[in-house]
Amino acid sequence: MKEVLIPERLTSARKALSITKLEASKRMNIGQTTYVRYEKGDRNPTYATIIVMAQVLNVSPEYLIGKEDNPESQSYVIKKEESPEMFKIMELSEKLDSKGRKKLLKYAEELTKL
16 A cells, blocks of 8 residues: 655644745755645655655654654654764664663753753
8 A cells, every 4th residue: 555645744744843845855855846746735755755754854754644643753863974973872872781771861861951
């Protein structure tokens, strides 16, 4: 079965990030005209494109196709060239055991309170 994008959810997710259609298309590495057609429902992207859209918009692909109502993403993609600090933190955390990861999480939560 072919997955079908729900245009209203794409629009809603983009607006939640307060970005323009042009900015969204650039982040997704697709043409602006193509992106606009997706939002209008005139065209349906491949599932691979839906996954990219979801990553860019910080929602789940399942939300964009209507299989889930919760837009919250269940995963993150961290690119070394875009966020070297976060990438390094993830690399280091992979070397920790469960107890170490809990300590790291607690420390990160304390830092966000500052």
